[in-house]
Amino acid sequence: MTIVISPFVFGLIVLPFLHKIKLRFHKWVGIVPLVLFLTILKYKSSIINGNIVSEAYQWVPSFDVSLSFRLDGLSFIFALIITGIGFLVVIYSKKYMHSESAISRYFSYILLFMSSMLGVVLSNNLISLFVFWELTSISSYLLIGFWFYKEKSRYGAWKALLITAGGGLAMLAGFILMYTVTGSFEISQILSQKELIKSSPFYLTILVLTLIGSFTKSAQFPFHVWLPDAMEAPTPVSAYLHSATMVKAGIYLLARLNPVLGGSSYWFYMVTFTGILTMCYGSIMAIRQRDLKALLAFSTISQLGLITSLLGVSTETAVIGAVFHIINHAAFKGSLFMVTGIIDHEAGTRNLDELGGLGRKMPFTAVVALIGALAMAGIPPLNGFISKELFFEAVLVDGWAGYVLPALAVFGSIFTFIYSMIFVISPFLGTYKPKEKTVHEAPWGLLLSPMILGVTNLALGIYPKLVADIISKGAANILGKYVDAHLSLWHGFNVPLLMSLIVISFGCLLFSRLNYVKHIIEKIQMKKINLNKLYDLFQTGIPKFAGFITEKQMTGFLRDYLVYILSFVFLSVGLTSLFFMELSIPNLNLERIDVYEYVVAAIMVVSSIFLLFTRKRLIAILILGVIGYMVSLFFVLEKAPDLALTQLIVETITLVLFLIAFPHLPEITEENSKRSTKIINAAVSILTGLTVTFLMVYSKAYKIYESVSSYYIDNSLLLGGGKNIVNVILVDFRGFDTMGEITVLGIAAFSVYALIKLRLGGRKYE
């Protein structure tokens, strides 16, 4: 399974290297996906026999993260689509991008994406799946922004990255919750513990987070906004990433985790209805588009919605339909994108208003487009018809949803039919419109890939049994039970066939009144709720909001910072402890206080309050001295001779220092602050003081741990060789702390010296 890494190696090392030494290897890049395709195909018989190929390498074993790969029916189908379409896209790109000077870079990105996408579908570990998932977002970003000199490309690339990578983060949170429930990141182990997750209180959270990841990636409403803008990418990229593979990563995740998360009513309603609404929304919006690629983008949104809703229903029919439609959609949408690329390439425009009558000039392209469009519309005998029938059959569920879903399904499919017709009729039939007069059939290099896909569409439609066995395996992996898919073109006369007939007849009817239909859609379209505007609002609003907060907070005044910090301390520490602590009055030990202790405390309190009101500098300095000496007296009372001595010396020196500095000190003058500022200052100070008192009282009342002091008392003589425990701690046990202290004092001394020196030397200030 290490083959997953091979495109990485080719894309990131071999290609740039060969480019450097001027070897034009990119002409042969197609070999990489082709070999991968054949290697994976080799496992077919083994997969059909129900085997699972797996391989694991340790990555971060301490976090249960491994590079483990697992190839079962579901992964097999995805891996074939990724490598198969990848091969065709590479062949197509070689011709399409031939005039591009940075083609080597282009193929590097494509291979990087191919590896990442294979990693997503083959990973057996949620974390490595996440890493590969985000790598697909990054390579998609690089490819959408390939023509980075275009403003719109950069916009589209950034939008796609923000939305899909953001959704990926939500998904990661979901994965981590899954880990906390099951104790494993390995998908195979999580699948075996599905009951545990379903009964867990986190089930709904996990489900919602994972769905956000999946819906953002698969462009489901309301996260679809990035996909139309992603059409700024070169057309082969749109064909590969934004219709056939990457946008199906979300679908893959839904399918992969269906056994674990699926089956609940939450799953059913959220997934099915998101899917079916996205389908209707996408197909209606597709009709309005003038740009062929935009039409296909909305059509992709709609088709992804269809698959999502099938996975939401997740009955046997639904899942078979979903898997089959994943294959079909990759085939027909891939070919249609390539046709768009051909039209763009040959006629020089993708605008429907400027296209028409191309059918006679480019008959092969027209035929391929017709096959693809008919498959998309669900017309027999093409593959799209079969999966659409399965879709109609699947939405006929019990209960009230059994009325709503089929109605919406038919409604959406009518519009799907219409835009499919627009795609094939507008550019190819009618009068010849392009400005370019010499339009001719595309070269074989461009035609080959869509033709192969067109043949696939036909083959799968006429002989669906070709893939029935692997679809059964894929569906079995999604449902977690044995499935036998019977696919056939003709199902007999039944309700789904009736629904198809309604779709086709209404579709033809409305298509003949196309302008009228467009007019109505334009009218209904709500101008107020524009999701793109909302996204742009976020883009400009978040920096604005951040700027506003910064402006308020970073004022540059010490006072404001202190007010913010202390208010936060009061709110977080003070209030929470008031709310959550038991408010029993602790034992105050009042009887143990001696009279002289009262005196010391009283002098300290009174002098500090007096300090507040004095206007004379000298008195203030003397009061500070009094407080300092009282503190040292307190140290004496509390049996701390070293402290008392130090405090006494320090206090004396401080006093001397103040007196030396006295002539240079400013007067204490009245502050010209606003009254409200003073009140806030007073409130903040008093509340902080109260918080401190409160904390001290309660920390005394709730002593949880034993003091570690006994260690020092016992070992002071033994290990430190001194009887004065405080001294031994300072110079022995915590010697480095004292070292730091001396350093600080030294720095302070140097700074003081420098400040004084600066004053003497810097005469220009005097």
Add this chain to the structure above:
Amino acid sequence: MEFLMALVVGVFFAVSIYFMLSKKLLKVVFGTLLISHAANLMLLTSGGLKGEKAPILSDGSTLSYADPIPQALILTAIVIGFGVTAFILVLTCRLYKTFATDDLSILRGEANEK
């Protein structure tokens, strides 16, 4: 006794923070000086007061020692507090001399800071 000290420390904190919120340089210096006293007293109190004798080993005595750890911490804190006080005191003098103002709201540096 702890309760009494809790009150004293609370008052110290309130007064020193009120000083530090002031615009006047000298008051900020006073606040800094006072808050280091408050922190020292708080540390000592949190270790438990009313030890029966100083933490100096002596033989044959059954009296309990005062907790040595807060004392060791405070000793360091006193010295560092002194360093800080000396520094900001000189800094205050220097600022006042250089800019001829003791108002912090005027000492704002260049206008293009934003």
